[in-house]
Amino acid sequence: MVRRHNNQLPENLPQLQNLIKRDPASYHEEFTQQYQHFQNTIQVFELSPDQTNKTLDDLVMFMAQVSHCYPKELINFPQQLIDLLEKNSTVLNATMRMTFCRALILLRNKNLLAPTDLLELFFKLLRCQDKALRSFLETHIITDIKNLNAKHKNAKLNTTLQNFMFTMLKDTNSRAAKMSVDIMIELYKKNVWNDAKTVNVIASGCFSKFTKVMVASMKFFLGKDSDEKDSDSDSDEEIDPKEVMMANKVNKKTRKREKQLSKVKKLASKAYKKKSAAPVFNFSALHLIHDPQGMAEKLFNQMETTNKRFEIKILTLDVISRLIGLHQLFLFSYYPYIQRFLQPHQREVTRILQFAAQASHELVPPDVIEPVLKTLANNFITERNSSDVMAIGLNAVREICSRCPLAMNEDLLRDLAMYKNYRDRAVMMAAKSLIHLFRNTRPELLHKKDRGRPTEATEELGSITYGQVDAKDYVPGAEVLLKEDDKEVEINSESGSDDEEWVDIKHSSDEEGESEDNCSEEEEEKEEEEKSESPERKILKAKSSKRELAHKVTIDRILTDEDFKKIDMANIRKQVQGPKKGTKRKIEEVKVSGASELVKLGDIENIYKKRKHDKQTRIESVKAGQVDREKFGYKDGRMNIHCSKTNREKRKTKNYQMVKHKMQRKGKRSFKDKQIALRNHLLKLKKMK
CATH class of the missing domain: 1.25.10 (Leucine-rich Repeat Variant)
Known part of the structure; x- marks a missing residue:
């Protein structure tokens, strides 16, 4: 080189x-x-x-x-x-x-x-x-x-x-x-x-002597899960590009329309990808903590002994409530502490109500949460408060009771249920949602008129006791598969040949008479027994037979995806179908959902607002505003209407063919016009200074 x-x-x-x-x-x-x-x-x-x-x-x-x-x-x-x-x-x-x-x-x-x-x-x-x-x-x-x-x-x-x-x-x-x-x-x-290991190391940062480290660690545990992340608006999913493409074919082709069409196509493809994408499961870091009970107790003790800012107290209360709710912990001193903040004028009160609901679960003794419900009823659900405060209080009671239904007593529930006829829509809807919750959990606490028409699902409900574990050894609703199999067998037998239908016929008249007499006697005995049975016994008998059938189906066969779809449809039908026949309400209106792990703030702040005006009232108000108003359009700015107009104003009334030659040429300014414009601009800048 x-x-x-x-x-x-x-x-x-x-x-x-x-x-x-x-x-x-x-x-x-x-x-x-x-x-x-x-x-x-x-x-x-x-x-x-x-x-x-x-x-x-x-x-x-x-x-x-x-x-x-x-x-x-x-x-x-x-x-x-x-x-x-x-x-x-x-x-x-x-x-x-x-x-x-x-x-x-x-x-x-x-x-x-x-x-x-x-x-x-x-x-x-x-x-x-x-x-x-x-x-x-x-x-x-x-x-x-x-x-x-x-x-x-x-x-x-x-x-x-x-x-x-x-x-x-x-x-x-x-x-x-x-x-x-x-x-x-x-x-x-x-x-x-x-x-x-990483999660538990970060958890130790919640007890750091440095406030910044403590806040960063607690915010990590309050991070959103994948299902709580802000999703795109529903309008993206409902976009139909075909309509826009058809409108683009018919209407005049403009640059604006082409831009809009490309935008709609992008949104539609994005929505399609979102629907077809596989679901992502990202569990919260709170599930990986080794000693949640010890962590909750230490955090609560730290909050009580140290004098931190209110924002840090709110963060700590949130972490503790999530730990209690997710791991079903016992921290009985938490509820009296949070009860002190349950006032309508309290700062961040809706979040504190959210923490109270998150810290409720089935294993908490009812007498521990019952004072919280009474405080909510006394401080929020009273007519001296505004309708929004009352609705938020009712929503908070509903969220707590959905996680701990035994905390509600009959007298308090019936008092709250009376708000279903309240004059304000927000309070009325919140009370109805509370009634709907107890229809599906403890209908015996409600007044008879509030229980609604009984359905198959409500008849299958049993009494709830503290600490009861409802562990089923069968798939609920699986008995519907046997009924469908029987229908298929009947259809196949009817479509069979005539020779197959006339097999096993007895010709002896004596035998026929004896068998008819025996059958009639047995049927009479069965009818008498059924008449003597009480309605409760009949319901228990029907329940046990359904359980036996569902248990048999679960053991005897491997359930496919189609079978599970049929079972789900049957369970939904139970929510709306009466014990014999007829429907109570449309399936679309029924909302069957269990309590999720974390309480959404929107469920507590969910306030129904009635629109101030309907369409007719709005039209009348628009017309009333147009009275005594000057006619819209071009305004003649001349002081004397009889004086002549400028050439530019006259040009507007002329035939287009007369001014066409002036419109086509480029309007270039002369050097003098440019000088005048520059001078005016400099004078304007000088005045602004």
């Missing part, structure tokens, strides 16, 4: 770097010269590390770029940089500190530096007063750990790094602790560290 301009190489580091990467052996001498120069520059730099040294900056990046070409010669180079940063991190110039960090990252990317060594240094650098550097280091740490686990999870390295993060979480420096929490949360969101 011919080497030219060797005398310029010592001064031109980019060119030398390029040549070394192509042929390291040929330029070993030049590299050695630069390396010696680097060592001398470092000795000079250590005498005054607070001063900027541009030569050292260039040499550090040069050495980092060619480090893979001469690994033996530069074996001590990474440690030399680490020592420089550890010793002078707070004194160094911000630009030089960033250059040294970039060089170390470059060495790490070339696997010339272990990840643990670099992480330890970077966490020490967080003590520096340099926000840009901290953000840069955080991004690198997350990217580096993500790349380490890209192909397969490196369990040994992850354990080492997680232990290091755990020690940094307890660091005396608030920035280092906050950074470690942020990194772990980001890695959990990116599905790199989504195991139980």
Whole structure:
């Protein structure tokens, strides 16, 4: 290889770097010269590390770029940089500190530096007063750990790094602790560290002495699940591009219409992809906590003993309520504490009502939650409050009772049910939703007129007792498959041949008479027994027979997807169909839904508002506003209507053919007009100043 301009190489580091990467052996001498120069520059730099040294900056990046070409010669180079940063991190110039960090990252990317060594240094650098550097280091740490686990999870390295993060979480420096929490949360969101160990390390951050660390940890546990994330509007799903395409064919072709059509096509394809996409299940991190009871108790004790801001108290109450609801914990002191905040004028009261509902579950003793319901009834559901407050109170009672129905007593429920005839629509609808809930759970508490017409589903309901576990050994509603099989058999038998229908006929008249007498006697006995049976016994008998049939179907056959669809339809039919025949209401109007894990704030704030005006009233108000109004259209601005008009105004009334030649040519301004316009513009600017 011919080497030219060797005398310029010592001064031109980019060119030398390029040549070394192509042929390291040929330029070993030049590299050695630069390396010696680097060592001398470092000795000079250590005498005054607070001063900027541009030569050292260039040499550090040069050495980092060619480090893979001469690994033996530069074996001590990474440690030399680490020592420089550890010793002078707070004194160094911000630009030089960033250059040294970039060089170390470059060495790490070339696997010339272990990840643990670099992480330890970077966490020490967080003590520096340099926000840009901290953000840069955080991004690198997350990217580096993500790349380490890209192909397969490196369990040994992850354990080492997680232990290091755990020690940094307890660091005396608030920035280092906050950074470690942020990194772990980001890695959990990116599905790199989504195991139980990471979640429990973040959970320990909820008890940190630093407020920022504590808030970040609690906000992580309040993160939204995939089903709660803000979805696109329903209008995207209901878009029909065919209608827009047809309108585009018929109507005049314009640029605006083409733009609209392309937009509609994009939205339609997006909606189609959304519908066809496989469902994503992302469970909340709260499920992975090892000791939820201990965590809830410690959080509650921390909230009572420390005097934090109201916003932090709200966060803590939210986390505790979710822990209680998800893991069905016992924390009886939580309910009297939250009861103090149940006032209409309380700040964030709807969220506090949400926490009360989230902390309710079937295993909480009813006498613990009953005072909460009475407080809601006394403070919210009274006529001295506005209708919105009353509706929110009723909605909160409904959400609590959907999770703990035994907390409601008969007297209170009947009092609340009387609001179904209230003059305000919001209160009326909230009361009706409460009645509908107890129709499907404990209809015996309601007044007879509020229970509604009995259906098959309500007849199958049994009495609820505290601590009862409703574990079924069969698929409810599976008996419907036997009925359909019997129908198919009957149809097949009817469509059979005539010869098959006349098999097994007895010709003896005596035998016929004896059999008829015996049958009639047995039928009479059965009828007498059925008449003597009470209605309750009949219902119990029907229930037991349905259970036996469903149990038999579940054991005897493998259920397919079609079978499950039939069972679901039969269960829906039970909600609307009476015990014998007839329907109570349309299937579309019936809403059968169980209580979800987390309470949605919208369910409590769900207030029905009646429109102020119907269409006819709005039309009348529009017409009333048009009375005594000047005629719309062109306004004649002349002071004297008899004076002449300008040429531009006259042009509007002329025939188009007369002014066509003037419209077609471009209206260019003369030089004089431009001067006048510029002068007016400058005068206007001067006035504005």
